[in-house]
Amino acid sequence: MPMMNLLVAFNGSEGSVAALRYAAALAKRLGAHVTAILAHSTHEVIDKRSRWIPKEARALLEAANTSILREIEEKFEVERTAMGLANALQLKEVSGRVDTVLSEAARHYDILIVGRHSKTDDEHVTLHPDRIALMSGRPVVVVPAGYEGGGTLSHSALAWDGGRAAARALSDSLRLLEEDGRVSVLTVGLRTSWPVEDLMTHLSRHGVEAIHEEWPPSHPVAATLIAWCRRNRPSLLVLGAYEHSKFREDLLGGVTSEVLAHIDIPVLLSH
Template sequence: MSIHNILVAFNGTESAVSALKYTASLARGGAHVTALLAHSTHEVVNSHAAWVPSKAREIIAQANADILSEIESRFETLRDGLALGDRLHFQRVAGRVDAVLSDCARGYDLLVVGQDHGEGVDEHVTIHPDRIALMSGRPVLIVPRGHDAEASHNHAALAWDGGRASARALSDALGLLEDKGRVTVLTVGNDATPRPVSELMDHLDRHGVAATHEAIAAVPGVARALIAWCRETDPCLLVMGAYEHSKFREDFLGGVTARVLRDTPIPVLLSH
């Protein structure tokens, strides 16, 4: 495996636990794993303002410290079961959470995060994987809550439209795809056979990846078609490019990236 150094975002949620366990399964071949607790120092009320009583400042500071300590304690209860020994590390870094993770991810092969939707995550440790994929320049792997990290799968899927973002995702994921055994290249919609698909198949073959191509209809839409295919076929990983259009346009109109991340039943590797 060409992945030797993995960063995993750990904010103490069930999704973060799933992401950590998944990362440990990726690292069994000898990779190092760093669990990073990124936390914001932002406060709705500025506790350092002159009008805030010193006792209130102490209470706020202690509450924040307790939250972080509880998260770190949860990590420690999981450490032995991950069986990584001295290849498992833990860090706390303060700052804007997405910016901290984006900056730190640049020194790693891969960033793994949990899918936190609907968990009531404390605001100062909330993670936005799509934003991080845009800012970091590194691949981000999103793991659904409760995903079975030990599931025996050897089949990955690559969403391919021949564009820049999907090409970047392919390049970022090659180390993982070479390990998965076989890959299905998915093209979606009326233009379901973009010109580079034949070259892509040759490229994968020369990397030792057993690949097949499958064209699927964009019904009732690209994102839903991809999700339905994944639910039916149950691959272990979906690789896709993020935000081929602007993030503003996708947020405003409801884009493929956001819908896949919201509803995916399997881990998704996202690159931009």
């Protein structure tokens, strides 16, 4: 089945602007439908329902929350108009824990497209793509701020170690890889003992032209993937997120976090 139902998270950040443009271009290329969602928390440091808080103070808190959301909606309207989608793209507004809202929403779509996490985002609309990929059970495409490659699928890269997360990422991205038609399978260091030739046969039977490139364990995985993508400029990197525990990656740093922090092309994450 082709990907026909795309969800894009929009929070007004430069990353979300790039994600919105990418989603619209991808939907046009695939003949798919795209829905935009603004997920936000209540952004309250105190409970404004408390009886001791003056009515005026409660009104100020409410106004501050509303002002942030209206600014985001105005930015969305500018983008929607510029893309010529004034009547074809609506923005859903949903309150709650942002990562949880997006994870639950994503389960009703083929794929979720988001901007890369930025420390400068307002806390009440900030999102964490890696956490969403873990919680949602759906593939998440992370688009870096300033990305202007559109939705063109010319050549993809697949990070492969033969593990469960890599296999899930392959399955979740296969329809896009078929559309692309050309994939570089990248293996760095240790991988499972199962012959990689079976993976190449699998891709070939899906109409995908694949080549395999590999590096020894002496090469750092994230740095090798990032450097290869900068040299070869694929349109997408497919990556299994957190093959080991996310706690360990957060504590020590890991491939997923480093790739997302430094790569300049869209990354499809899946867990």
